[in-house]
Amino acid sequence: MIDSPMIEVHDLTKRYPGRTAVDGITFTVGRGEVVGFLGPNGAGKSTTMRILACFLPATGGTARVAGFDVYREPDEVRRRIGYMPESNPLHLDMRVREYLKFRARLKGLGWQRSRDRVDIVLQQCGLTEVHRRITGQLSKGYRQRVGLADALVHEPDLIMLDEPTIGLDPHQIRAVRALIKELGKTTTILISTHILPEVEMTCSRVLILNQGRILAADTTENLKRKLSLDxxxxxxxxxxxxxxxxxxxxxxxxxxxxxxxxxxxxxxxxxxxxxxxxxxxxxxxxxxxxxxxxxxxxxxRHSLEDIFIHLTRQQGKDLPGQ
Amino acid sequence: MNVILALIRRELGGYFKSLIGYVVIAAVLFLFGFSFVDMLGKLNGIPQDAPVTEQFYATVYFWVILLITAPMITMRAFALEKSTGTYESLMTAPVGDWQVVLAKFGGTLAFFALVWLPLLGCLFIIRHFTGDPATLDPRVTAGTFFGILLIGSLYMAMGCFASSLTRSQIIAAIFSFLLGVGLFVLSLRSAALSPSESGWGAVLDYTSVMRHLFDFSRGIIDTRQVVFYLTGTAFFLYLTQRVVESRRWK
Amino acid sequence: MDDLPPPSFPSGRRLGIAVHVLVAASLFLAILVMLNYLAARHPLRKDLTSGDRFVLSPLTLQVLQNLTNQVRITVLYDSEIGLFSHVDAMLRIYRSLSSKITLDVVDYSLAPGRAIQIRDRYNLGRDDKDLVIFEAGKETRFVRSSELSVYDADVNRMLQGGSREVRRSAFKGEALFTAAILTVSEAIRPRVCYLQGHGEHDPQSSDQNGYRKFIELLAERNVSVDPLTLGATRESLPPDCELLVIAGANSPLEANTLRKIGSFLDQGGRLLVLMNVESLAIATGLEEFLIRWGIAVRPSVVADGQQTTGGSDVLVGEFGAHPVVNSLAHGHHKVQLLLPRTVGKIPEKFMPADPPKVEQLLFTSNAGQTKSRIRDGTAYYDSRIDIQGQMIPIAAAAEKGGLAGVTANRGASRIVVVGDSFCFGNQLIESASNRDFAGLAVNWLLDRQQFLAIGPKPIHEYTLRLTPTQLTILRWLFLMVLPGSVLLLGIIVWLRRRA
The missing domain is CATH 3.30.70.3100 (Alpha-Beta Plaits)
Known part of the structure; x- marks a missing residue:
């Protein structure tokens, strides 16, 4: 299973009554990559991530994480992912360290190991000073870091972050991005966002989604070059x-x-x-x-923004990368 | 098992870190205190021979308390996590559905037991004022609390089931209240109806929770009642697990 | 991508799973229902009380196992009454042990309609309540609440100078219930003979002094009552006779008759003698006969200066310590007697050898007075022989273990003598607690030896004694202080932790 790609998605479809959220997408994420999921709100980013995190079932298709099927072997999959859901829900009545320890225990870490890991991620995410504070009383930026720390705490093979910088002020955004960049050196990361510079700054590869379809998938450089806009x-x-x-x-x-x-x-x-x-x-x-x-x-300096607008405008015409 | 323990700890912590836990304890203390003082006033100076536990626990007050507090305790179980979104982070952690269901149930039941524990003190007050140590039969008291725990476990399981169906705590509370009242009304009905030879009378009598509490408070442990509560609890927990699981295929 | 893995989410998956879940859930439910059914069929009750309050005697178990007829038990009780809990709990054990028993519990205060139905069905009075009805086939037997308890005087409190308090000490429902079930299911009717021919009360008559209601009271206990004339022709009393009633004989009994009664008693027979004022001047022969049993019936009328309604009657509120009257004493009940005669225990020195156990049952108050001088059919106080200003006995009971070998069938001989017979007449039996007294006396006399083996279940009686101040403190504690402090703690926690 080591040689299998981290994420394999084939023809994945998710239909809600009267709406298709994900429309037959296919993509692969290799080990060690930092991939950005880019798309406007409602493009199907969160749905795809929830399916990959075994929280939602799909209507059709195949999805595998680290070689395990998300439907048949959800336990194996969940053990290997650190997932931070959209809007980063936390137990707001718990203290930071308490929460992280609880999550570590939940993810099957032993008593001693969970202590050690919590110390490490507290440091990694710059939470050491606030570890005694109640999460509900923290600023949004710190809460986001707690969510990140939670995703990391069990040393997952794959980290999935759904809109990790949403609602943060520029200073906090910079800190979180730096953290992701740092993490990307060692772990496979899948980030979803609708903020373009984020992908540009942090990701090595980007998947552009709109209305449940993948419009483009390539490294940021290639995309720019292919479109000759740079x-x-x-x-x-x-x-x-x-x-x-x-x-x-x-x-x-x-x-x-x-x-x-x-x-x-x-x-x-x-x-x-x-x-x-x-x-x-x-x-x-x-x-x-x-x-x-x-x-x-x-x-x-033509940015992804141009590409994105360019792509979403002429969706259905000749698409690069496909 | 570690996972379940961690979850139960978190559940219990949740009660004591929010207002609701204290409100429930205060409500139970007040209602039971009301019943206790009322009974004390009624029985003061009159010779009694029914067991203390029967006089003070197998009352209508007990059912009022149970019917009101069971939904208050259980409504949070799943609905709160669903509405705050932590349900997603919980269910994407590598925990089994059964572990979650058992932990939720265990947490509510543990809290329920904690709520009732201080009321043991009332029995000692009675003992003090009768001046007769034999008034309190420890085994009967144990039987009574065992019974309350059994009844509580059925009501907690029903409440967890109700809570698993919705993301609104209010709806969960209403639904579990209806379930609980339904069972209670059945037993009222069996009290009015004679447990005659007819099958329904017998079934109603079998499921009469009021009748069961009477027996427990007299120090009688009946296998039928124990089986009834255990299977009832198992049934609602099974349903809850199915509901939790349905997220993955619906 | 030829070796594509099978799709994670094949089509048609949802319907299949839904069906699967439904089937599994119903199967699970079926298993649980089956478990409950099994449990219902094989019940096991464990009694945690230290007194084994709910463990039945082997005799009861045997009776229940050998039941062949359907026995319908109806409990007509107010569930607020303390005794109800014992009755109800015990009968439920009975029902759990035999499928032949159906139990119907009716709380007349909650279901008055059903109570009326039951009263109609069993020809009960409109206010009849607190009783258990056993019915099998055509046989019925009533057990009333006044019969169910064993009482003890609280000696310790009396010694401490407290009031004379009688505590309920045991519950003898099991003996009564088992006996009732046995009598109705096997139609065993104990036979009671009612002596006639000496001016006794008419058992058929509905007059105020007739004994029709008393006979009904006997019938309620599922006994057959036969009139009996012990003429010269009869050798002895019928062999199956258990109780002989002599109610208000006012002409002398033949020596022959008394001899037959004597041998009946020696064989463990039971006797209820009701004397009255009409036989004051004559010797019926019973007076002398009873001396042998340690009971003295004196030729004097008893009056009570305090406890009376019209002067000629005595309202008895003082009772001896005896199973017949203990429950009356406990409930502070009264028995009304009309011109009763003195009936007491003879002094120890005059007791025959092998003395019976004699207890005096009823007493006047301290203002009692005997009147033994009779002029023009009226009795007057005679300061030379009569006594006054003290408690005077009016009824007594005697019991003697039967002669070995002879009385094996019946057990101990028992006698109850009451100084008045009008008190059980159709009119007076309804006043005060006369009916209860009659019932209790008959019960004690009809007690069957075999059921004496079923011991009463001890009841632990306790009394809460709180002063109003203590009650107020507790009220504040439970209604304000405890809930308030928990709520305060909650608010503090909430204020400190809120986001």
């Missing part, structure tokens, strides 16, 4: 119009270019690189060699 350079140059249009033609690094008049003698040039290369030194060199004037040179 590395576009905008320059505003004062130069003769003809020369400006002709000078890009022989450069192999440039795939597309576009020249549009701005005010006066200025033109606005948009250049798309072929391999995601940085075109700015090249542009500067050309301007200098031709003794033109340059008043702006920016490299637009």
């Amino acid at each position: 590395g576009q350079v905008i320059a505003e140059i004062a130069a003769p119009h003809e020369a400006l249009r002709e000078c890009w033609r022989d450069l192999p690094e440039i795939e597309r270019w576009d020249v549009a008049p701005a005010d006066g003698e200025w033109f606005r040039v948009a250049l798309t690189p072929r391999n995601g290369a940085d075109l700015r030194p090249l542009v500067f060199a050309i301007v200098r060699d031709n003794e033109w004037s340059l008043r702006e040179l920016t490299r637009s």
Whole structure:
């Protein structure tokens, strides 16, 4: 079972009366990957995660975690996952350490081991100072960390976090993301979120979901590159119009270019690189060699947001990665 | 087993960390105190020969207390976890459905027993005021509390079942109250009806919880009653387990 | 992906599981019902009380096992009465031990309609209550609450100067119930003979002095009552006769008759003698006869200056210590007698050899007075021979273990003598607690030796003694202090822990 991928999902479908939450999705998550589940609210992220955590049954298809079937061997599966549900429910009347110990015992850890592990995760998640506090009196950021600590406490093979940063202030978000990034070095992680920069920052691979279907699945870099949206350079140059249009033609690094008049003698040039290369030194060199004037040179960092909007808008057309 | 113990501890802790546990204890103390003082006033100075436990426990008050507090104790069991969402984190931990059901039941029953424990003190007060150590037969007292525990376990199992069906504590409480009152009314009916030769009369008499309490409080342990409560408890726990399990296939 | 694992969630799965769950649940239910059925068929009752209050005697078990007829037991009781709990608990054990027994418990205060039905069915009076009815076939037998308890005077309290308090010390329901079941199911009717021919009360008459109601009271105990004339022709009393009643004889009994009664008693017979004022002036022969049994019937009328309603009657409120009257004493009941004669125990020195055990049953109050001078049919106080200002006995009971060998069938001989016979007449039997007294006397006389083996179950009686102050303290403690402090603790915890 060691060689089997961490998550194998094939043609998984979940139908509610009058609504299809998950519509025949197929994907695989290998060991050691940090994968982001990206999609708007109601895309089927939480449903998929709940199915993988053996909390909900699916209507059809196959789902396996660490080689175990989620329906037939739920105990094996649950032993291997650390799952933080959406909205991170905690027993708000318990103290932090008490809660984590309770959860550790629940997950089958022995008395001594649960003590040791709780100490470790308290430190890992920066909860050591608040371990005597009642969870209900903690700030949201700390509660989120308690949820994370709970997911980690039994050293699971797979950690699933459903919207781990929702409702946090930017400072807390940064702390939680840092923690996830740290964890990702050692464990397989599946994160669901509708916040794009999160995936970009923390995940090595992304699955984009919309209306129960997977629209794209690839590494973030590949996605950006495939869509050729990355590395576009905008320059505003004062130069003769003809020369400006002709000078890009022989450069192999440039795939597309576009020249549009701005005010006066200025033109606005948009250049798309072929391999995601940085075109700015090249542009500067050309301007200098031709003794033109340059008043702006920016490299637009197209983000997943663009990809996402791009994808969800034209859902059903030719989709990359599929 | 460790898992069950951890869960039971958590359940019990839940009662004492929230207002509800104290409210239930205070309510039982008040209602039982009311019945106790009332009986003391009634019996004061009049020679009695029925066992103390029968006089003070096998009363209508006991049933009022049980019928009111059983739903209050059990409504949290599943409904609260469902409404706060902790049910999801509980059920995605590697615990068996049976473990959860038994722990919930064990927690409620343990709390129920704790609620009744201080009332043993009342018996010592009676002993003090009769000035006669023989008034209190420890074995009869043990029999009475055994009976209360058995009756309690059936009512707790019914309450857990009601709680497992819904995410609303109010609905769970109402449903378990109806179940409990139903059983009680059946036994009222059997008291009014004669346990005649007809089959239904016999069945009603067999299930008459009031009658059972009378026997327990007189120090009689009857295998029929023990079997009745144990199987009744088992039945409702089984149903609860099926309901909990249904989440995985429904 | 050729080696795709089988789908986790095949189609049609839900319906299959639903059916499976339903079937399994019904099977489980069926098993549980079966377990209960088995338990109901093989009951086992364990009695935790230290007095074995609910363990039945071997004799009862034998009677119950050998039952062939259906016996219907109806309990007409107010469940608030302390005794009810004993009656109910005991009869439930009876029912659990025999499938032939059906038990019907009716609380007349909760179900008055059913109580009326039962009273109609058994021809009971409108206010008849607190009794157990045994019925099998056409036979019925009543056991009344006044018969069920054994009482003891609380000697310790009396020594401490307390009032003379009689405590209920035991419950003898088992002996009575078992006897009742046996008599109704086997139609064994003890025979009672009612002596006639000496001016006794008319057993058929409904007049105020007739004995019709007394005979009914006997019949209620499932005995057959036969009139008896002991003429010269009869050798002896019928062999199956258990009790002879001589009610108000006012002409002398023949020596022959007295001899026959004597041998009847020697064989363990039982005798109820009711004397009255009409035989004051004549010797009926019973006076002399009874001396041999340690009982003195004196030719004097008893009056009570305090306990009377009209002067000629005596309201008896003082009782001796004897099973016949203990329950009357416990309930502070009264018995009304009309111009009773003095009936007491003869002094020890005049007791015959092998003396019987004699107890005086009824007494006047301290204001008692005897009147032995008779003029114009009225008795007057005679200061030379009569006494006054003390308790004067009016009834007595004697018991003697039968002669070995001769009385094996019947056991001890028993005699009850009452100084008045009008008190059991149709009119007076309804006043005060006369009916209970009659019933208790008859019961004691009819006690069958075999059921004496069934001992009464000890009852532990206790009394709560709280002063009003203590009660108030407890009320505050239980209604305010304890619940309040728990609630306060809860609120503190809640305030400290709330988010």
